[in-house]
Amino acid sequence: MSRYDIRLSIGYTYPGFVRDARHILRIAPLKASGQRVERFTLDIKPTPRETASERDFFGNRTDHVLIDEPHETLSVEMRARVRVDRPLPALGQTLHVETIRALARASRDSEGESPLHFLGAGRLVAPSPAVAAYCAEGLEPDQPIGEAMLALARRIRSEFRFEAGVTTISTGVEETLTARRGVCQDFSHLMIAGLRGLGLPAAYASGFLRTEPPPGQPRLEGADAMHAWVEVWAGPQMGWIGFDPTNGCFAGEDHVLVARGRDYSDVAPIDGVLITSGPQRHHHAVDMIPIGEAVRN
Structure with missing residues (x-):
């Protein structure tokens, strides 16, 4: 906690x-x-x-x-x-990827947290076949969804470079895939577009991230910024679990959630x-x- x-x-x-x-x-x-x-x-x-x-x-x-x-x-x-109070869940015990895909497809829930609202296009992000192909690499149907999403977040972290000032709110996910650089918003949109292209519900999460000052140095006032990550639906029991592709990690107690939506335009x-x-x-x-x-x- x-x-x-x-x-x-x-x-x-x-x-x-x-x-x-x-x-x-x-x-x-x-x-x-x-x-x-x-x-x-x-x-x-x-x-x-x-x-x-x-x-x-x-x-x-x-x-x-x-x-x-x-x-x-x-x-x-x-x-x-x-x-x-958001400890790391048992990612290896989450439902399999193919099970999540089937449950999401069969869902008839119309409330705001329903997976149905996070399978299609938002105002800024739509499912992308090209990005889906990227996200599908190494993704197995019988793999626990939690382990698969953490692996994908870590892969994006290792293969893309964080670089401020090279993208805008209108930068498309295919452009991010080609350039392999951007900021947290770009990496979150990329992961969302790929997962939705694979039939997996993914939401855009906005909030605050605790950042660490250099060793031995105090925290500077105003040094932090708002952050973005991805929440993936892990079934009716586990609900939504956050993964941070910018940092390649589970969105745990260093992340404070402010808003969830289909993409940045909702939050x-x-x-x-x-x-x-x-x-x-x-x-x-x-x-x-x-x-x-x-x-x-």
Whole structure:
């Protein structure tokens, strides 16, 4: 079991005044998947005239915000204390790959966590035959799904290079497969597209990842960032299990889940509608601090 104090800071600077704006935030840690939210605050400037919170179709908390005064900047700060109890499951005892494929195909559940919603296309990612062929290498029908997915995540980690700034939100999975480089979003989309092409339900997970400072050095304030990984449906008993292709590991107690969807478009931290002119500047910073650990400013 691990406990963290988490702070997320998001800021926008606009080239001119924004008269009014509507935003949808998906930045609150989930109260599910082995997590307990012990404390949560949300501070938005300018102060919104209207706010409302609800759960979306996939069970994610969404905060709806209306700001109706002219503003040149937007500041959002989320603070939370989260307890995570997500030990490594017995991956070797999970159902076989072919069994999961058959169960997913036969499912008639229509709720947000149903595997049916994670077999087809989202707004950004669709099943890809080329990526499916890549993911199928070494995948055996009688292999436990948990072991198979951990092996695939480790393979992506070893064969692709993490490189920021070379991709965008619109980069396609085939392009990532060819270039063999990108960031966590690209590797997660790649794994999702391949698994869905093989008939295996896969979801995009967004959240926070604990990062380790160099040995002997304190953690730097604002050094972390939001992260993405993949959750794979392991049957009605085991449910969804997370795997991180960027780091080649099980998504355990170092991962704090914020939102789950078909791809990034379902879980973007901030969406909305506003009118301004010219390019806007954006920044975000994350502190994910284990309880009792010091931070250097």
